[in-house]
Amino acid sequence: MHKDTIVVTPLSGTPFGCTVQLPEYCKNDPAYLNDEDFKELKKAVLLHLVVVIPDQAELLPKSQYILTKQFDPSIPEPKEEAGANYGHGKEFRHDKSVLKKDGCSVKNQPQVQILGQGRFEADDQGNENGEAINLTHPSHTTFHHTPLTEEEIKEKKQTRFYRWHIDSALYDLSPPMVTTLLGIKVPPATQYQTIKYEDDGSELKLTQGATCFVSGAQAFKNLSEEDKEFVLNTTVEYAPHPYIFISPARATADGLTMVSEDKEMSFDDLPDWEELKVKKLPMVWTNPETKEHHLQVHGCCLFKLHTKKPDGSVETLDLKDARAKVHKLMRPAIAPENVLAHSWKQGDLVLFYNRGVWHSVTGEFKGLGTDGQDERRLMHQCNIASSLDPVTIRS
Numbered sequence: 505m506h507k508d509t510i511v512v513t514p515l516s517g518t519p520f521g522c523t524v525q526l527p528e529y530c531k532n533d534p535a536y537l538n539d540e541d542f543k544e545l546k547k548a549v550l551l552h553l554v555v556v557i558p559d560q561a562e563l564l565p566k567s568q569y570i571l572t573k574q575f576d577p578s579i580p581e582p583k584e585e586a587g588a589n590y591g592h593g594k595e596f597r598h599d600k601s602v603l604k605k606d607g608c609s610v611k612n613q614p615q616v617q618i619l620g621q622g623r624f625e626a627d628d629q630g631n632e633n634g635e636a637i638n639l640t641h642p643s644h645t646t647f648h649h650t651p652l653t654e655e656e657i658k659e660k661k662q663t664r665f666y667r668w669h670i671d672s673a674l675y676d677l678s679p680p681m682v683t684t685l686l687g688i689k690v691p692p693a694t695q696y697q698t699i700k701y702e703d704d705g706s707e708l709k710l711t712q713g714a715t716c717f718v719s720g721a722q723a724f725k726n727l728s729e730e731d732k733e734f735v736l737n738t739t740v741e742y743a744p745h746p747y748i749f750i751s752p753a754r755a756t757a758d759g760l761t762m763v764s765e766d767k768e769m770s771f772d773d774l775p776d777w778e779e780l781k782v783k784k785l786p787m788v789w790t791n792p793e794t795k796e797h798h799l800q801v802h803g804c805c806l807f808k809l810h811t812k813k814p815d816g817s818v819e820t821l822d823l824k825d826a827r828a829k830v831h832k833l834m835r836p837a838i839a840p841e842n843v844l845a846h847s848w849k850q851g852d853l854v855l856f857y858n859r860g861v862w863h864s865v866t867g868e869f870k871g872l873g874t875d876g877q878d879e880r881r882l883m884h885q886c887n888i889a890s891s892l893d894p895v896t897i898r899s
């Protein structure tokens with residue numbers, strides 16, 4: 505007899521990723537998986553890095569929160585009813601933060617964010633904010649140094665990787681283990697857009713608003729032996745309140761890092777910060793399941809690189825050189841053949857190993873709906889700050 509357990513099926517024709525079919529007993533709610541099945545799901549997330557569970561449009565924010573939290577036993581049981589810390593704490597709503605526009609919270613489950621594009625009334629499915637909301641899909645046009653022209657966007661249907669990143673506050677809080685992203689209202693994936701890589705002319709064609717992922721393990725594997733030694737011995741120091749620090753600066757056309765023009769905010773103008781809360785994270789995070797090394801850097805938020813040399817001395821690269829170095833290390837990993845571009849279907853719940861992939865928003869929605877109006881989309885996103893920083897485990 506067929507055993508009622510989760511079924512994991514690798515995606516075909518993609519560099520990584522899998523789909524998961526839920527067992528019948530959990531009644532289509534992954535928060536109700538038994539311990540054995542949850543263990544399998546966790547294994548799938550760590551092994552395949554991106555897991556898609558279809559048909560979850562009805563998933564309650566509470567279930568999404570419980571499921572997301574379950575991946576990280578280090579998260580302390582919250583004292584308050586409201587639950588543990590969202591991955592960005594509260595700071596991402598700071599007026600100057602580059603994350604400010606990115607969404608609003610579910611009223612009764614503040615760790616779940618509502619993201620998307622367009623206006624949603626208080627009673628629209630998935631709008632659990634308690635009032636009508638206007639969502640803005642992040643467009644590279646407000647973040648990149650030299651954005652695409654109107655003609656390139658509208659006529660040639662081009663887009664960009666908005667910002668390759670790891671979900672994390674990168675100040676005070678530790679990076680979340682897993683992020684869950686639920687497509688509640690998603691336009692039909694019938695429109696295509698193209699990303700042109702400006703340095704080598706290669707192209708990636710994807711459906712409008714696809715979320716892109718690359719594997720940090722693949723990124724590490726593809727490095728030269730010399731670069732592997734470099735990254736294994738390097739610590740990345742992030743700026744205090746990094747999303748506020750970079751707010752006056754603009755990103756490179758591939759979304760990997762910032763253009764260095766000395767536009768960053770001076771530390772004196774940042775909100776209060778403490779040296780002890782500044783994040784210094786290894787450049788390589790070892791996957792506890794596969795033991796593989798993942799190259800994990802937030803190229804836009806980094807501040808300095810500190811590299812331990814064989815003689816025990818430490819060499820430091822300052823902002824401009826650190827960005828250039830990291831860009832060189834990261835760029836090969838985002839080549840079209842390495843990218844998993846998830847094309848959204850309504851009800852997709854995507855779980856990704858935030859400590860093992862980099863991801864990026866893509867797509868232009870303004871005036872680019874099938875009817876020429878703005879496209880509409882509503883998603884729920886959840887991740888929870890860990891209590892432990894990621895580590896490199898050298899065997």
Ligand SMILES: [Fe+2]
Pocket residue numbers: 669670671863
């Ligand atoms: Fe993200």
